[in-house]
Amino acid sequence: GNSVTQMEGPVTLSEEAFLTINCTYTATGYPSLFWYVQYPGEGLQLLLKATKADDKGSNKGFEATYRKETTSFHLEKGSVQVSDSAVYFCALSVLDNYGQNFVFGPGTRLSVLP
């Protein structure tokens, strides 16, 4: 089946620290990969995505590289800010008989302290 595994956290960092949130996946077929972010009281927002192997998605200083050989899509940021405090979801999509099927990880809560 299709599944996404990510560190559940919470992850607590000081401002300007380096961030890595690990994400690995299992998929039948060739998935597209996504990172979404959810700020308090809001819905999920797309942060970045990658649709084929070795693609790097990037946005707002965040990056993730689609690694087919390790089935991973780890999220990184060189210097986090207090405003990055949120819950981060790794997700994949595959095409099946019913169309595009999205599968989300459990989310990782990030707290950045000043």
Place this chain on the structure above:
Amino acid sequence: KAGVTQTPRYLIKTRGQQVTLSCSPISGHRSVSWYQQTPGQGLQFLFEYFSETQRNKGNFPGRFSGRQFSNSRSEMNVSTLELGDSALYLCASSAAGGYNQETQYFGPGTRLLVL
């Protein structure tokens, strides 16, 4: 383009009542999915509608149902509410053009509290 909108944003109900939530997708999007988000269970898929037909369904009891209209707007209904139905209900839309690269866009959610 306007984003995904959900109404109402907040709702308080009592056990045994029923509730209807509404979602308007991004213009041109044909697929609407619903998710339940709780602190304990995380984000759980309820169902997906495409061209007024339920195309995919998660593992929820029959008390949870939905529908989609010809303009792609969608509603979900929960009957005989239980305390455990208290959650943030999220709607998401995608273009559903048959490609795997499409993004699912989320609304702000409806927060339901069952007393």
